[in-house]
Amino acid sequence: MIRLSRCAWPGERGAAAGVRRPKAAYNRGMSRNGRIIVAMSGGVDSSVAACLLKEQGYECIGVFLRVGAAPAAATDESGTQSCEVPAAADAGAAPRPRLRHGCCSATDAIDARAVAGRLGIRFYALNFEADFERIIDYFVDEYAAARTPNPCVMCNVHLKFGKLLRYADAMDAEFIATGHYARIRRDAAGNATLARARNLAKDQSYVLFGVQRSALPRCVFPLGEFEDKRHVRALAAGLGLRVHDKPDSQEICFVPDNDYKELLRRRRPEALRAGDIRDTSGRVVGRHEGVANFTIGQRRSLGIALGRPVYVTSLNVVSNTVTIGERDDLLAGGLVAQRVNWLTDPPARGCDVATDIKIRHMHTPAAGRIRRRDDEAVEVRFDEPQSAVTPGQAAVFYQGEDCLGGGWIQEAR
Known part of the structure; x- marks a missing residue:
């Protein structure tokens, strides 16, 4: 098996020309032992993230989160149940047929293992099936309550930056890294702030608003400095990784073909x-x-x-x-958000604060003002009415490139 000790950058070993290397957003000197858990989905983003971190000198441990039916499980050195992944071909081998699925299929697990083997790093598939069942229950319960859920946020909160952090502790790893397009900015005192990615079209800070503030110093997002997804794919191609042209996940991983209504019929028939x-x-x-x-x-x-x-x-x-x-009937001048998670010091209660507010993943943040109430809910008033403010989705607050936090939309006003 070929093992690469560092990533191929533009002009090196056939990597695509014209791709500018972004500055590093992480520092090995901050780690107590140089060990980092890398969540590997089998896609190009997490694969390149693992490569970048290895080049920085980290001891990377790749993990794949199994959230579907799992085979017989083994136990890794942390004592966590881990699942055997079928032996993978070399990461540069001819690709298998792509299954139309989300980010958690058996094919994805095999791809993740192949990349880990190519990089020469340890790799485990962790059985999170029982935990993920609770996220599926949340998903169908929200629809049954006439709310539109966001399972990606919940997965990040409870699994990737919740249970996986505890796994990192068991493995004596200080940091967790993912392929998310977001940034962690650190000041001179080491305080961490979640910030939008340089590539605003790919920015995923919206689905990370629920991560606990205390966890931010342990989060690493190597792709946050890239300004173009094509650069990421070029780096993967330069490494000879067959996932370099793997399509981005577009579906919810537990809703094949985006047919959530069938899931509702099976799990909550009384809601129909x-x-x-x-x-x-x-x-x-x-x-x-x-x-x-x-x-x-x-x-x-x-x-x-x-x-x-x-x-x-x-x-x-x-x-x-x-x-x-009519379309104009969708316009709302504001909203109320509850269960707010602050990633910076929260504003004083009763004071209006100018922010930009994002009300769904593909929404361009809109200027407005927020007010923290005595009951810890947040009232939002937009400078201009916004369309389709949807209960169940998140309202996330920004000042410049920094994410202040966010909450769950209770009602439009």
């Missing part, structure tokens, strides 16, 4: 009760097969034809009613 579709005046214009089948802002698959575009504007699980309206 037929009811009325009404317009904003209260007139019945159709019937639906369950409020849980809809989300705020939805336009397609409404099951009605009114001769003009209409959108889901509100959902009421008590009356079992879906309300539709």
Whole structure:
């Protein structure tokens, strides 16, 4: 097996020309022993992250999080149950057929192991299936309550930067690294702040807002300084990694083909009760097969034809009613967020603070003001009304490139 001691950068060993190496956002001198846990999904991002860290001199331990049905398990040196991954071909071998899936399939596990072997680092597949069942339960329960869930945030909070941190402790590793596009900025005193990635189109700080502030100094995001995803793929290609052209995960890993309604039918059939579709005046214009089948802002698959575009504007699980309206009916001047997680010192209660607010992953942060209430909820007022403020999604607060924290949208106002 070929083992590479360092990554190929532009101009080195055939790496793609014209790719500028980003500055390192981590420092081996900060680690007590140079050991770091790298969450490897089998994709190009986490693979390149592992390579960058190894080049920095870290002792990398690659881990793959198994969240589906697992084979017979073994126990690694930390005492954590780990699953055997089928033997992998060399990372430079001809690729296997790609399965249309999320980030946690058996094919992904094999790809992750192959990359770890190519880099010459230890690799374990950890059985997180029982923990992940709780995230699936959260997902279907939120839809049953007429809220739109964000399981990626919950996975980051409870698994990648929750249970995996405890695994790092058991392995005597100070840091955890992932392939997320985000940055950790550290001041002279060593205080850590979550910041947006240089590549704003790929920035994933939104789904990291729930990480505990105390965990930030232990988080490493090597890809946060890259300004273009093509540079990451070029580095992977220069290494000869067959995952260099692997498509990005687009689906929720436990919802094949994005058919979450089938998951609801299997897990929460009682949530799919037929009811009325009404317009904003209260007139019945159709019937639906369950409020849980809809989300705020939805336009397609409404099951009605009114001769003009209409959108889901509100959902009421008590009356079992879906309300539709015009595009302008989706606009809201503000919202209330609860269960807020602060990643910096929180503002004083009752004081208005100017921030940018992001209300879903692909939303461009909108200027506005936030106010922390006595009950710890946060009221948001936008400078300009925003469309489709959706209960169940996160509202994340930014000042410049820094993420202040965020909370879960309770209601639009």
